[in-house]
Amino acid sequence: MTERRKPYPFDQIEPKWQTLWDERCAFRAPNPGEPDFDPNRPKYYILDMFPYPSGAGLHVGHPEGYTATDIVARYKRMRGFTVLHPMGWDAFGLPAEQYAIRTGQHPAITTRENIAKFKMQLKRIGFSYDWDREISTAEPDYFRWTQWIFLQIYNSWFNPETNRAEPISTYSGADPDAVRLAYVAEVPVNWCPDLGTVLANEEVIDGKSEVGGFPVVKRPMRQWMLRITAFARRLIDELDGLDWPDGIKLLQRNWIGASEGAVVRFAVAPAQLQAGGTAEEIEVFTTRPDTLYGATYLVLAPEHPLVDQLTTQEQRDAVAAYREQVGSKSDLERTDLAKDKTGVAIGAFAINPANGERVPIWIADYVLMGYGTGAIMAVPAHDERDLEFARKFDLPIREVVQPTEGEAIGFTGDGAAINSPLLNGLATAEAKTKIISWLEDNGRGRRNIRFKLRDWLFSRQRYWGEPFPIVWREGKHEALAESDLPLTPPPLDDFKPTGTGEPPLAKARDWVRYSEAATRETNTMPQWAGSCWYYLRFCDPRNADRFVGAEAEHHWMGGSQPAGVDLYVGGTEHAVLHLLYARFWHKVLFDLGHLSKPEPFQRLVNQGMILGEDGRKMSKxxxxxxxxxxxxxxxxxxxxxxxxxxxxxxxxxxxxxxxxxxxxxxxxxxxxRLVMEENQAGEWVLSPAVQDVPLEKRQLKMMHASIKKVSDDIEALAFNTAISQMMVYVNEFTNAPAKPVTAMRMLLVLLNPFAPHLTSELWEILNARFPDAARDITDCAWPLHNPDYLIEDEVEIVIQVNGKLRDKMTVAIDAADADVEAAALANPKVGELIAGKTIRKVVVVRNKLVNVVAN
RNA sequence: GCCGAUGUGGCGAAAUGGCAGACGCAACGGACUUAAAAUCCGUUUCCAUUAACAUGGAGUGCGGGUUCGAGUCCCGCCAUCGGUACCA
CATH class of the missing domain: 1.20.58 (Methane Monooxygenase Hydroxylase; Chain G, domain 1)
Incomplete structure (x- = not known):
């Protein structure tokens, strides 16, 4: 097969300009303090979500967002901004480690190879990144600061008085370890027996492991947690000022999931307290305190700590059996299959504080230990789950809310309180307020807000991640000194999971032994850690003394806007986790005085997925x-x-x-071909049609309309219509006998952010013959349109009769409404259509249309 | 179930409440060519009427509404995709 002739010599142009840009460091963004830094230029920080360099290389979906940001970056530079547009690598992560397990190849090697491939691909697309700022999260120079940030978090606590993170030294309580933002807890994790390892939530799909599809069970293990829940309120509230898609804000709000309600304390019926038991009351959380009179039983989560104390002798066996049964269920069974309610009464009773009624206490797995207080008051008449449970176990159902119409039982909306002596007749909102005051006055409860958000499980039993800068001495954790950073992972030949849940790092015996008395933490951080702050490192990537220099941080992340990155583009898959985690870290560092602004990403845009040609998701x-x-x-x-x-x-x-x-x-x-033509020898030469001649009126109009449209569209990220406009521009000139050099130059400037190689080359060729412009197209200033050229003296307007298009006519621009109306009524077609009818109204829209209404 | 997004020609898509389908693809016709490719020019929402220029009607998932006028705003459905799931 012979190679098809290229429509234009892009195969020569593109490498030429890519090399030139590299040599000239054309897209270097100088930092404050550097010789070429210009304090008069405003800054603009444009960030892509950096990729995980997988072995497969980029596919066409990756560069979609990258192309969009590159266009904006090139455009903003021409508009006089100093643009920070960096790229790097999210280089720690599972696939490299899995590959290592299969082949024995060290992840550092595969990662390096993959990065080289990704970088080569990106360079071939001609992106204007400042490659001097390239970073990789797996390099010691980088993860040293990831570890340093972890220590900042570890050495802080959240002061509820100030609503901020503060150094742990400001905490006056007895046990600082109980309030640190990084803490150790025994929590249920996803244990996969077949793989012999613990999995992150995102590696578990439908209760099975993503790799291999093996069952996954919950198993309690000692884990590092980050106290993100302390920031729940701020993470919701401070979304308000951000220029993000509403859908993403909503997704985050729902994920954090604030629920307003009350905690209600139910006294345990005295006779039911078992020998040695001290529990006198049970706290439940409810969003419907107004239904308190309808609470006919309580349900505790099976794991609830009071269950042992409260269970009566007769129920012990049944309770133990039930807890056993629940504990052995996999996630899959507990969620998908177990829609059918199960549970068992523990024999004890509690007192409903509103009416003094004795209500039975049950345990059931539809109540989760991880949310609220792990206990609920069941109001079967007004909660679907409670209703289903009550019907199954024949528990009493009492209606306490009357809907405006329809059946009260099963009604979960707002209505009027009934069967509730204190509240009868009150609307739900008032009833809630009143009962909460009553609870507070009587010491039986208080107003309360709960969040769905859980603390962040931060440790992984993996090799290819950042080791924790922590050592253990006599069962207690302590921080490494900053001077001990970076803490690099030990060289290891065998990366396989141990099978016991112990991390692979435990195999490096010498590394683990820190001193005679102390051993190193062997967990590693999750992949999210490195991506939580990379946008900060880009501001000052080679700083050896600080995670980011104060001046650089202030310049790129500060400014008049509420937050730092001016435009952040990436996929929706990171709408919740990455963006939430990064905001959390940012707020901690901000509170501790390391950053200028409380939010990292001012404007966020999600690019849509690119599907395969068959309409399916692109996949091997x-x-x-x-x-x-x-x-x-x-x-x-x-x-x-x-x-x-x-x-x-x-x-x-x-x-x-x-x-x-x-x-x-x-x-x-x-x-x-507007600018070039082929000579006899088949070489491309500047076309003689390109001449220094004035533009015709309609050409001038086209040029200025295009400047306006392309500028507006780039600002709005509507690149598809910007390109359409340039196509129209080109079509306009294709058959013009002379191609005015002004119009050609203007086209090249407008097209430059989109097609930088082609336009750079043509610019250079034009300059050889018409040498009165900027040497390089990237040095050009972006043009402004002149609205005068867009004005017409005549305009075609539409004539409608009863809203239907009937004819058109040309009138003078801004013609008086009365004249337009008269002209329309004089139109023969209009006359025909309104014959025998009465004109009710004539609507004239200036320079647009006239509508004759008649019947 | 809940939350969100989307629904316009054969296809990707455009349209501050004011000419629906810009621009591109595909298809068809023409010019150039010995021929083809490339290039350039033209046609192309559907239905009906007409020998033809043309004319009429319908049309933005479905049903209502607001308005002189609705793809666009409001109410109620349906379908597809994505997220989430016993969160009290």
Missing amino acids: RWGNVVDPLDVIAEYGADAFRCYEMFMGPLEQMKPWSMKGVEGVSRFLARVW
Whole structure:
């Protein structure tokens, strides 16, 4: 097969300019204090979600967001901003470790190879990253500071008085370890017996391991936790000022899940207290304290600590059996299969504080230990789950809320209180307020807000991650000194899980032994750790003394806006976890005085997924993965970039189409041929049609309309319509006998952020013949449109009769409404249509239309 | 179940409440060519009427509503996709 002739010589142009940009460090962003730093230029920080460098390399989905940010970066530079546009690698992580387990290849080696491949691919697309700022989370120079930040968190606590993180030294209580933001707890983790390891939540799908599909069970283990729940309120409230999609804000709010309600204390019926038991009351959390009179039984989570004390002799065996049964259930069984309610009464009773009634206490696995107080008051008449449970076990159901219409039993909305002496007749909102006051006055409860958000399980039993800068001495943890950082993982030949749940680092006996009396922590941090603060390191990536220099941080992350990164683009898959974790770390560091602003990412945009040509998700399995390098080899990087943006709105999911790439490639070739032509020898030379001549009126209009449209569209990230406009621009000039050099230059400038190689080359060629402009197109200032050129003296307006289009006419711009109305009524078609009818109204919209209403 | 997004030609898509389908793909026709590719020009929502220029009607998932006028705003459905799931 002979190679098809290239529509224009992108295969020569693109490497040429990529090399030049590299040599000139064309996209270097100087920091304050550096010689070429210009304090008069405003800063603009444009960030991509950096990739995990997998073995498969990039597919065309990755560069979608990267292309969008690159266009904005190039555009903002031309608008006079100093743009920080960096790229790096989220280099710790499971796939490299799994690969190591299979092949014995050290993860550091595969990671290095994968990074090299990713970087080469990105460079071939012509992105304007400041490669001097490249970072990798797996390099000691980087993870040293990840460990340092962990120590900041470890050495802090959340002071509820000030609502801020503070150094642990300001805590006056007896046991600082009980309030640290990083703490150790025995918590249930995802234990996968077949893999012999603990899995992160994100590695568990439908109760089975992502790798291999083996069952996963909950098992309590000693784990490091981060106290993110202390920041729940702020993480919700401080979303308000951010320029994020509403859907993402909502997702985060729901994930954090604030519920307003009350804690109610139920006294345990005295005779029921067992020998040695001290529990006198049970705290429940409810969002419907107004239904207190309808609480006909209590349910505790099976793991609730009071269960042992409260269970009566007769019920011991049944309770033990039930707890055994629940404990052995996998997640899958407890959620998916176990929709059917189960539970067992423990024999004890409690007193409903509202009416003094004795109500039975049950345990059931539909009540979760991890939420609220791990105990509920069941109001079967007004809660679906309680109703189902009560019906199954024949427990009493009392209606206490009357809906405006319909059946009270099973009604969970707001209504009027009934059968509730203190509250009768009150609407739900008032009833809640009143009963809470009553509870508070009587010492039986208080107003309370609970969050769904759980503390962050921060340790992994893995090799390829940041080791904790912690040692254990006599069963107690203590921090390493900052001077001991970075703490590098030990070299290890055998990365396999131990099978016992003990981390692989435990195999490095010498490394683990810190001193005679102390041993190192052997857990490692999760992959999220490195990505929690990489945007900060980009501000000052080579700083050896601090995680980020104060001046650099202030410059790039400060400013007049509420937060630092001006534009952050990435996929929705990180809408919750990454963005929440990063905000949390940022707030801790902010509270401790290390940062200028409380929020990291001011403006967030999610790019939509690119599907395969068959409309399915791109995957090896379907064989529909497209490699950017293949596209670039055939059509060039500029066509690749433009097509990625021309496909449709950035946020939308859309399928790939090679035919579409071809179309965009034809457009770029037309741009090339506006300026170039082939001579007899088949060489491309500057076309003689390009002349220094004035523009015709309609050409001037086209030029200025395009400046306006392309500028507005880039600001709005509507790249597809910006490209459409440039296509129209090119079509306008394609058949013009002379191509005015002004118009050609203008087109190149507008197109430059999208197709930087092609436009750089043509700019250079034009400069050889018309040498009165900037030497390099990247030095050009972005143009401003002149609205005067967009004004017409005449305008075509639409004539409607009863809202239907009937005819058109041309009138003078801004013609008086009365004149337009008269002209419309004089129109023969209108006359025909309104014959015999009465004109009720004539609507005239200036320069748009006239609508005659008649019947 | 709950939350969110989306629904417009054969396809990707455009449209501050004011000419629905810009721009591109595909298809078809023409020019150039010995021929093809490439390039350039044109047609292309559907239905009906007409020899033809053309004319009429319908049309943005479905049903209502607001308005002189609705793809766009409001109410109620349906479908697809994504997230989440006993959170009291």
